[in-house]
Amino acid sequence: MTRFIKNILCLVAVFALVLLVFPAVAPGGETVKVGLPISLTGKYDVLGMRNLHGAKLWAEWVNENGGIFVKDKGRKLPVKVIWYDTKSDKDTTIKLTEKLITEDKVHFLLGPYGSSLTLASAAITEKYGKLMFSHSGASDKIWKQGFKYVIGVLTPSSYYYKSTMELMASLDPPIKTVAIITEDNPFNLSIRKGIKRWAKELGFKVVFDEVYPSPPTDLSPILSKVKRLKPDAILTCSHFKDGVLLAKQAAELRVYTKFFALGSAPSTVEWWKAVGPKGAQYTAATSQWEPMDAPDPSRFSNWFGPSMTANQFNAWYKKRWGKPTDFRGTQAFAAGLVLQWAIERAGSLNTDEVRAALNKMDIITLYGRSKIDPATGIQVGHGMVVAQWQDGKKVVVGPPDIAVGKLVYPRPR
Amino acid sequence: MLDFTLLVQASINGLLIGGVYGLASLGLSLIWGVMKVVNLAHGVFIMLGAYLGYGMYHLLGLHPLLGMIIAIPLGAGAGFLSYRYLLHRIMEAASSELEMEMMCLLFTFGISIIIYGTALNIWGSDIRGIPALLPTLFLGELDVPSSRLIAFASALGLGLILLVVLKKTFTGKAIRAVTQNRAYVMLNSIDPVKIYQIAFSIGITYALMAGVVISLISPITPFMGGYYLLKCFTVVVLGGLGNPLGTFLGGLILGLAESYTSLFATYAISPAVAFITLILILIFRPGGILGTLR
Numbered sequence: 001m002t003r004f005i006k007n008i009l010c011l012v013a014v015f016a017l018v019l020l021v022f023p024a025v026a027p028g029g030e031t032v033k034v035g036l037p038i039s040l041t042g043k044y045d046v047l048g049m050r051n052l053h054g055a056k057l058w059a060e061w062v063n064e065n066g067g068i069f070v071k072d073k074g075r076k077l078p079v080k081v082i083w084y085d086t087k088s089d090k091d092t093t094i095k096l097t098e099k100l101i102t103e104d105k106v107h108f109l110l111g112p113y114g115s116s117l118t119l120a121s122a123a124i125t126e127k128y129g130k131l132m133f134s135h136s137g138a139s140d141k142i143w144k145q146g147f148k149y150v151i152g153v154l155t156p157s158s159y160y161y162k163s164t165m166e167l168m169a170s171l172d173p174p175i176k177t178v179a180i181i182t183e184d185n186p187f188n189l190s191i192r193k194g195i196k197r198w199a200k201e202l203g204f205k206v207v208f209d210e211v212y213p214s215p216p217t218d219l220s221p222i223l224s225k226v227k228r229l230k231p232d233a234i235l236t237c238s239h240f241k242d243g244v245l246l247a248k249q250a251a252e253l254r255v256y257t258k259f260f261a262l263g264s265a266p267s268t269v270e271w272w273k274a275v276g277p278k279g280a281q282y283t284a285a286t287s288q289w290e291p292m293d294a295p296d297p298s299r300f301s302n303w304f305g306p307s308m309t310a311n312q313f314n315a316w317y318k319k320r321w322g323k324p325t326d327f328r329g330t331q332a333f334a335a336g337l338v339l340q341w342a343i344e345r346a347g348s349l350n351t352d353e354v355r356a357a358l359n360k361m362d363i364i365t366l367y368g369r370s371k372i373d374p375a376t377g378i379q380v381g382h383g384m385v386v387a388q389w390q391d392g393k394k395v396v397v398g399p400p401d402i403a404v405g406k407l408v409y410p411r412p413r
Numbered sequence: 414m415l416d417f418t419l420l421v422q423a424s425i426n427g428l429l430i431g432g433v434y435g436l437a438s439l440g441l442s443l444i445w446g447v448m449k450v451v452n453l454a455h456g457v458f459i460m461l462g463a464y465l466g467y468g469m470y471h472l473l474g475l476h477p478l479l480g481m482i483i484a485i486p487l488g489a490g491a492g493f494l495s496y497r498y499l500l501h502r503i504m505e506a507a508s509s510e511l512e513m514e515m516m517c518l519l520f521t522f523g524i525s526i527i528i529y530g531t532a533l534n535i536w537g538s539d540i541r542g543i544p545a546l547l548p549t550l551f552l553g554e555l556d557v558p559s560s561r562l563i564a565f566a567s568a569l570g571l572g573l574i575l576l577v578v579l580k581k582t583f584t585g586k587a588i589r590a591v592t593q594n595r596a597y598v599m600l601n602s603i604d605p606v607k608i609y610q611i612a613f614s615i616g617i618t619y620a621l622m623a624g625v626v627i628s629l630i631s632p633i634t635p636f637m638g639g640y641y642l643l644k645c646f647t648v649v650v651l652g653g654l655g656n657p658l659g660t661f662l663g664g665l666i667l668g669l670a671e672s673y674t675s676l677f678a679t680y681a682i683s684p685a686v687a688f689i690t691l692i693l694i695l696i697f698r699p700g701g702i703l704g705t706l707r
Contacts, residue, residue: 041533041534042533042538043533043538043636044538045533045537045538046537046538046539047538184681210675210679210680210681211679211680211681212680212681213680213681213682213683213684215636215640217430217434217631217640217641217644218426218430218630218668218671220426220429220430220558220561220672221423221426221427221671221672221674221675221676221680221683222675222680224419224422224423224426225419225675225676228416228418228419240540241540241632241634242632244540244542244632245631245632248542248544248545249558251545251549252545252549252556252558252560252561253549253556253558254549254551254556270539270540270541273541273542274540274541274542274632275542275544276542276543276544276545277544278544278545279544279545
């Protein structure tokens with residue numbers, strides 16, 4: 001073999017290697033890179049996995065349809081979701097967020113699981129001027145830091161009970177008195193703040209308002225007090241675990257009220273089994289999203305994303321991942337849609353141009369409406385669904401325009 | 414105006430959960446009192462016990478309390494193995510009592526992380542629970558939840574069994590003797606290492622059994638051990654190390670203190686009240702209410 005041919009072969013080999021290692025620099029290989037630091041192990045393992053599946057499903061859907069159209073590139077670009085496991089740990093979340101931005105050079109980020117990790121991550125994304133879409137952090141606190149680049153996809157905590165309390169105001173016999181039970185942590189305290197605001201606006205009298213220490217082992221001291229006051233409704237601000245304890249103990253202590261809502265705790269599919277039929281029957285939940293035959297894509301001119309109802313999405317998700325989802329999987333999917341809409345609207349991958357486009361957003365997706373407050377980025381369009389457990393099934397009972405069933409009210413004794 | 418019915422109801426609530434606190438603390442108290450080992454893995458054994466009760470009910474369709482039948486050999490085995498092959502070596506290797514206590518603290522902390530991590534891997538962070546199996550008893554306007562009553566009764570029964578074992582049997586007397594004077598016990602040809610081994614096994618078994626009882630009344634997660642460990646510390650120090658009667662009493666005091674705090678003030682400050690009670694007891698009765706078992 002001559003020396004010349006050897007040299008040529010060497011060159012070709014090096015070139016092939018470069019192509020293999022850096023596919024992104026090859027002509028035509030540009031992608032929209034979306035970072036996702038997410039809990040796949042640790043405290044939020046199961047829930048974080050739903051987020052990841054939702055985000056991946058969105059990316060797959062985008063790529064099957066040719067990608068996101070970016071006007072200043074003159075063509076559709078594929079999407080790549082780059083994710084790392086945060087171990088549900090704050091420090092790891094911070095490190096990985098930084099790694100996604102500085103090493104992986106992502107264009108945009110989807111937030112981690114839960115409010116506290118989202119807040120930790122947001123401090124970093126803001127520092128680097130990267131847009132982050134919070135699909136799982138609902139605490140109002142996230143949008144009170146003066147951050148410019150954190151976009152809320154889900155209803156913030158202080159608005160959790162708005163639709164539930166509007167439904168309560170329309171009931172007969174009317175609800176006059178309300179008891180509030182709250183877990184002592186910032187997230188739930190901010191839900192409580194919302195309840196008090198809506199109570200004032202809608203004319204309910206708050207006859208009981210107590211906070212219990214977290215984590216509780218026994219809630220009978222609080223429930224016995226509520227029982228003596230005989231309020232028309234109990235509204236609680238607590239996580240799933242405390243919700244289970246509250247509902248179980250309320251049934252055991254015969255705490256009866258006409259209406260009993262436990263925040264988002266009963267929206268989890270395991271609720272009925274964990275509480276037992278006696279305690280779970282006719283408890284109401286306020287939920288970011290429920291699998292239901294709504295919203296109807298044909299009814300909206302501002303629809304964006306796959307033309308399917310929540311139920312159809314759930315079936316699709318189940319087909320892909322083997323298990324149905326709850327609001328968590330859908331929210332990550334919806335975060336992707338919001339990002340996609342904004343990129344297409346801005347016609348660019350530039351952070352500030354995409355941020356400016358988001359200010360004009362008012363769209364409906366399979367997750368519901370999406371619209372942000374231009375100044376803070378907090379979600380103001382999305383509304384909570386009201387559901388009630390009826391004989392082992394979760395039935396969507398409000399708001400009226402999407403309800404599929406009727407609220408059982410007053411709850412039978 | 415004080416509502417009398419509410420006062421009685423608050424007392425019932427406090428006593429019922431207090432009994433469970435007492436039971437949950439017995440194992441910790443015994444090991445701490447006899448061996449001077451603060452078992453930080455106590456909480457995760459309670460958690461394992463709760464999963465045992467849950468499995469009994471949801472997998473085998475049996476009453477959760479039957480989980481105790483498994484808890485006894487399991488606890489004894491785990492206690493025996495971890496003492497004989499791990500803890501014993503660490504205790505012997507230490508050159509001073511302080512070093513021994515520190516090393517045991519680190520060792521049991523490590524064990525707790527391993528068990529917690531394993532549980533999280535196997536069962537995930539899902540929250541499980543056992544529904545109320547029997548209807549609540551009603552006495553006029555008062556409610557006595559039967560699951561809590563059963564939990565309380567089991568706690569009382571198990572506490573009494575431990576008391577009888579310690580007071581009446583030879584092994585029990587030897588355990589108490591080791592607590593008081595190790596050198597003297599050796600003169601009487603009792604091997605303190607063997608006694609430690611037995612005490613450690615009983616302690617772990619009681620943690621597991623407490624977990625089985627707790628599965629009746631509490632949501633079950635891999636994290637629950639930590640919540641109970643914190644309560645147990647308060648109870649053990651309140652009641653006196655190694656004294657089952659004192660520990661049980663400590664549990665009742667904590668339960669009642671929490672319940673009355675809610676009645677007279679707000680439940681939110683109940684941890685503060687619990688710890689203030691603890692500080693007061695430590696000032697006026699440093700050995701706990703009943704002191705170390707003699």
